[in-house]
Amino acid sequence: MKDYILEMDRISKEFTGVKALTDVNFKVERGEIHCLIGENGAGKSTLMKVLSGVYPYGSYRGDIVYDGEVQQFHKISDSVKAGIAIIYQELALFPDLPVYENIFAGNEVMRGGVIDWNRTIVEATKMLNKVKLNVNPETLISDLGVGKQQLVEIAKALSKNVKLLILDEPTAALNENDSENLLNLLRELKQQGITCIMISHKLKEVIAIADKATVLRDGRTICTLDASKGEVIESVIIKNMVGREIEDIYPKRNNKAPGETVLEVRNWSAYDAQLGRQVVKGVNLHIKKGEIVGIAGLMGSGRTELALSLFGNPRSYKLNGQLELNGQPRSFPHSRDAIRAGIAYVTEDRKGDGLFLIQDIKNNVTAANLKGISSNGILNDNEEIRVAERYKTSLNVKAPSVEQIVGNLSGGNQQKVSLGKWLFVGPKLLILDEPTRGIDVGAKFEIYTIMNELIDQGMCIIMISSELGEVLGMSDRVYVMAEGRIKGELPIEEADQEKIMQLATQ
Structure with missing residues (x-):
């Protein structure tokens, strides 16, 4: 018994x-x-x-x-x-x-x-x-x-x-x-x-x-x-x-040749005054239109710090190096400048930094682009509902209505709302930091499918992930970071878990 x-x-x-x-x-x-x-x-x-x-x-x-x-x-x-x-x-x-x-x-x-x-x-x-x-x-x-x-x-x-x-x-x-x-x-x-x-x-x-x-x-x-x-x-x-078989967790997409270079940084460094040390050291990387570039590395390797330094530097790092967007030298003193230039960043901490958990779906979706639902400085409530409904449908957010409080949604649906918020600003470059952390295999498949659709529309994506299977399954190229530096770049045809871990532990 x-x-x-x-x-x-x-x-x-x-x-x-x-x-x-x-x-x-x-x-x-x-x-x-x-x-x-x-x-x-x-x-x-x-x-x-x-x-x-x-x-x-x-x-x-x-x-x-x-x-x-x-x-x-x-x-x-x-x-x-x-x-x-x-x-x-x-x-x-x-x-x-x-x-x-x-x-x-x-x-x-x-x-x-x-x-x-x-x-x-x-x-x-x-x-x-x-x-x-x-x-x-x-x-x-x-x-x-x-x-x-x-x-x-x-x-x-x-x-x-x-x-x-x-x-x-x-x-x-x-x-x-x-x-x-x-x-x-x-x-x-x-x-x-x-x-x-x-x-x-x-x-x-x-x-x-x-x-x-x-x-x-x-x-x-x-x-x-x-x-x-x-x-x-x-x-x-x-x-x-x-309730169904998913033969391939990482959905296939059309293998088109990447387009022109969208973002390039050279000798890019970031100094964190609070920590008293460099968190990003002499990074060189580029990303082209229509590709997903994975950034792999162990926790503390500097991946998130690199992403934040590119996205208007919200942590006030001391930055050095060159950044070019669409072939033009640029600098972003504030995140709003990066957003206006067509860069969006979906944070790894959706509950702490990415969403307003006590507000509803429509408020969250439009939060980063209030001008998109305004006329003469006045918010149009009906337009806000239309926009939120559009992203709720296109991203398959499972909720009774766009007035559902985001804190009551599952992790996968919260992540879709966070993604919708940044898609509404119309970015050309999307930085995804741990895009599927804490969500199930079915929701992961949906996120991956959305990523592929965005690439087919001409967007480019930088994907930071601690899951090596995800990096290998979704990326066109992989950069590996350790101790704030890029330790290697691998075309996906040459990348495997062993090579990535060797570079990540150098």
Whole structure:
């Protein structure tokens, strides 16, 4: 008889008439790593919020049986007391506090009614050892990289005697090394008897780590795949996720010869006064009309810094070098100057920098080009709706209307809105920074298809990506960066993962 630590039976959840979950069944055996997968908007995060008490008992239908007992979690602290911990993609840490305070925040080590800081540091060190994070517990969170912050979150969960650890897209913002370290840690926690549920869009990671994988689609349970039976493979996962087979994740496009050079930079450098060092060093690159140029490299290699230095320098770097646009020397003192010149930049941080999450789709789509919906300095509300409807349709944004609040959209649909915002300014050069981070395979295919259509229309694209498969699948040429420098340029016919990694680690 199977030993289930969790059984969620016929869970249904609605939001103002919209069914997010319909009769979902989800079972997890004790001591296994169980991946929860599906397209954006499939209901994965909603299901976990039901389990963790974010959506309290009474706000959904169905039963949660945890550790053999029917549970009624009215708030998050109820699930925490039961031994359930959830770590979200957006980490819940206090950046200006040290590691040890973060690990025991809300779970302080007390002695005689006051916090025992010495004991807290000792216990925090034990938790850090458990997650194999070798840092001083007095280090500020803000001084740690994202990968180490993720480990601090797991240490925080372990300090609460967690039995069931839920991770929502834990590797979305991590480089390949940090991702592999995290997966190895989950394997070790499994050996210690801790059960893990991992939500992930990275199929390679799901295949590498899952004992079982449950697929949700449109708020319903589609199937549970068993790795021991050889069912957790890419073709089976994709077919169940999207309801159809996607033979090629990277859609083909017409291989036209590229046109004239649109952008060229020579000996381009950027100095960050806050960091006190060069973040871009002597870069030479060019991009032609009708091509996608990939920029690969490890986290911290200077890729985003290069993009921002070209896009009107919003971080006020000290710049040196030459920039030519359509054969003419140019400089962009402000991002609005770059926009007027036909350059657009879709940020890697759509929630922090790319979108107004508390505003609706139409406000976001038109935000970068208010003149496009104005007459004599007055905004035309009807024109704003028409523009937003046009991009909602052309980009296949899944939402009931353009008045839907963007913060309530799935990650893939948020990314489409962010893309629509910049397409409305009519760019000739589009810089995409991590264009598919945190979105599912179906939404990725749609983004890639849109990119190909833009290229066919004569646009050119610089694509920064940490996913080597994406770089190889979508680029015409690849530049590889490390330590702020271009370490090599590869035509796509000669590029492979090994060559890129060799250049990225020079």
